[in-house]
Amino acid sequence: MSTHGIGLVFPGQGTQKQGMGEPWRSTPSWALTSEISEATGEDLAELLLETGAEQLRRTDLAQLTVFTVAVIAHAEAVRLGxxxxxVVACAGHSLGEYAALTAAGALTVTGAAKLVAARGRAMRDAALEREGTMGVLVAAPLEAVEALVTEVREAGADAWVANVNAPGQTVVSGSPAAIEELSARAPEIGAKMLRLQVGGAFHSPYMAPAAEALRTALEAASFASGHLPVVANVDAAVHTGDGEWxxxxxxxxxxPVRWEQSVHTLAGQLGCVRLVELGPGRTLAGLVKRTLPGLPVVSVDSPAAVEALLVPAG
Structure with missing residues (x-):
C-alpha cells in the first residue's frame, strides 16, 4: 500500500479481550512481553494468553494488556518495514497515548510500561474511592450533549463529557445516578445511551486523586527532548517534546479526550493521507470513518494484517 503521509493511532482501554496475545506469540516482537513483565511485575504472557475476560476488565490489567499488544503490533510493523x-505523526486514545509516545520515540517501551502500570493502579484506586461509571450518547450532536450534561450537573448530579469520539458519539462520565439521569433524558436530544463496562468515571474530576499520583511518576520519567509529532488528547494539538508530557x-x-478533533489535526495540520490503527480491535478505524469518511484507515490487529500492509494497493 502507499505509505505517503501516514499517521499511527493506538486504541485505549475497552478493546481488550481474552487470548488477544495468541496471534502474536510466534512473532519476534513477542519478546517485548518479557521486557514489560520485568518492568511492571505482571506476567504479560499469562495475561495475554490465559487470563479470562472478566479479570481483564480490571482497569490496571486492561491498560497493560492493550498497551502491550499495541507496541508489539507496532514493533512487528517496523521490523517488516x-x-x-x-510516518509523520502518532496519536492514541486515552491509554493509547502511551503507545503513541513509544512509537514516536518520546518514551522507551519499558519507560512507557512503567507509566501505564502506575496510571492503571492510580485510576483503579481512585475508582474504588469514589464510585463512578460511563456511557456513550449516540446520534446527538455534541452541542446538545454538552447542554444536557450541564443541565444535569447544575441540578446537583456529577456529570461531565469524557470523550468526544466522533460526530454523534460522545462519552459521558460521572456518578451512577447522573449517568442514569442522562440515559433517561437522552431521547430529549434524539440520543440513545449505551452503557460502558468500565471501573470508574474516567476523564472526569473523579480521577483527580489518580492524576495527583500519576504526576509523580510522570515527573520521574525520562521523555525524549524531541520526537515525532504526537497529537495529545487534552487539546488535540501537536506536541514534539520540550518537557510538556x-x-x-x-x-x-x-x-475530555478530544479524539474527533485529533483526527482533524492528523489529517489537516499534519497532512496525514491515511491512518494505521495498531493494537487490539478496530474501534478507532470506526471512529475515523465517522469523522472523516474519505480518509483511508486500516487496522493492524494481527500479524496477517501487518503482512497485508506490504501488499501494494490495487
Whole structure:
C-alpha cells in the first residue's frame, strides 16, 4: 500500500479481550512481553494468553494488556518495514497515548510500561474511592450533549463529557445516578445511551486523586527532548517534546479526550493521507470513518494484517 503521509493511532482501554496475545506469540516482537513483565511485575504472557475476560476488565490489567499488544503490533510493523518511511505523526486514545509516545520515540517501551502500570493502579484506586461509571450518547450532536450534561450537573448530579469520539458519539462520565439521569433524558436530544463496562468515571474530576499520583511518576520519567509529532488528547494539538508530557499526562486523567478533533489535526495540520490503527480491535478505524469518511484507515490487529500492509494497493 502507499505509505505517503501516514499517521499511527493506538486504541485505549475497552478493546481488550481474552487470548488477544495468541496471534502474536510466534512473532519476534513477542519478546517485548518479557521486557514489560520485568518492568511492571505482571506476567504479560499469562495475561495475554490465559487470563479470562472478566479479570481483564480490571482497569490496571486492561491498560497493560492493550498497551502491550499495541507496541508489539507496532514493533512487528517496523521490523517488516510495513509502514514505509513516511510516518509523520502518532496519536492514541486515552491509554493509547502511551503507545503513541513509544512509537514516536518520546518514551522507551519499558519507560512507557512503567507509566501505564502506575496510571492503571492510580485510576483503579481512585475508582474504588469514589464510585463512578460511563456511557456513550449516540446520534446527538455534541452541542446538545454538552447542554444536557450541564443541565444535569447544575441540578446537583456529577456529570461531565469524557470523550468526544466522533460526530454523534460522545462519552459521558460521572456518578451512577447522573449517568442514569442522562440515559433517561437522552431521547430529549434524539440520543440513545449505551452503557460502558468500565471501573470508574474516567476523564472526569473523579480521577483527580489518580492524576495527583500519576504526576509523580510522570515527573520521574525520562521523555525524549524531541520526537515525532504526537497529537495529545487534552487539546488535540501537536506536541514534539520540550518537557510538556508530565503536565499533559496529568491533565489527561481529568480532561475530555478530544479524539474527533485529533483526527482533524492528523489529517489537516499534519497532512496525514491515511491512518494505521495498531493494537487490539478496530474501534478507532470506526471512529475515523465517522469523522472523516474519505480518509483511508486500516487496522493492524494481527500479524496477517501487518503482512497485508506490504501488499501494494490495487
Amino acid at each position: 510495513a509502514l514505509g518511511g513516511d 508530565p503536565d499533559i499526562g496529568t491533565r489527561q486523567l481529568t480532561s
